[in-house]
Amino acid sequence: MYSGRTMQDRRDFMRKYEGYLVKVNALHTEWTAALAMPVSACIETDTRRMIARWEFSGASPETITEEQWEDYFRQALVPTFADYASIDTAMKSLKMKTKWPEPESRMMHLQADMEAILNRFNVTDLAFKHEQRCLVGYLTKALEPVSFREVVATKLTLQEFKPLKNDAIGFCKYVVELMRGFITWEQAAEAAARTSTSSSGRRGGGRISAAHSGG
DSSP states (O other), X not given: OBOOOSHHHHHHHHHHHHHHHHHHHHTOOSSOOOXXXXXXXXXXXXXXXXXXHHHTTTOOGGGSOHHHHHHXXXXXXXXXXXXXXXXXXXXXXXXXXXXXXXXXXXXXXXXXXXXXXXXXXXXXXXXHHHOHHHHHHHHHHHOSSHHHHXXXXXXXXXXXXXXXXXXXXXXXXXXXXXHHHXXXXXXXXXXXXXXXXXXXXXXXXXXXXXXXXXX
């Protein structure tokens, strides 16, 4: 039940409600119809009365249409001010997690983390429409490990890859493919290093054994 006070509360409620509608609509078949709870029925009683009083000029909650209730909540989804300085600061915490072996998993988590920050400032749609270059910048700085980030940053300076600077989706697809080769190389290098260390240990142990037997 909605009992929020802030615009963020409204956004959170509407996103959850839209997710609820998707589930209900999935239950519709040729023979059965699933009924969805209206928005007005998902608002706590005192909150519904307060909203009706202050936002609908003292109207009775029962006289407010479902469309009006939906519009009330969707108002919060319209960006009113983009605080780019605060967004830039928040994006400094964005880092790719490397605990997953698949590049797709790493990228999907990074994308989700970035969208969570954009959603917090209510600028997700605005950023994808007008700030593609900023998004690519945020993603590039968040790549891990550092050696991989440097490879990507260098490639973006090349003429053939410059279009990716203004295409966040294309950039992510390219990075996933590049990361696939990087992870394969990284794993091969680690395996070779382990083999080299193991071989050195065996050779050293043999010399020690020979020295002891000779004594």
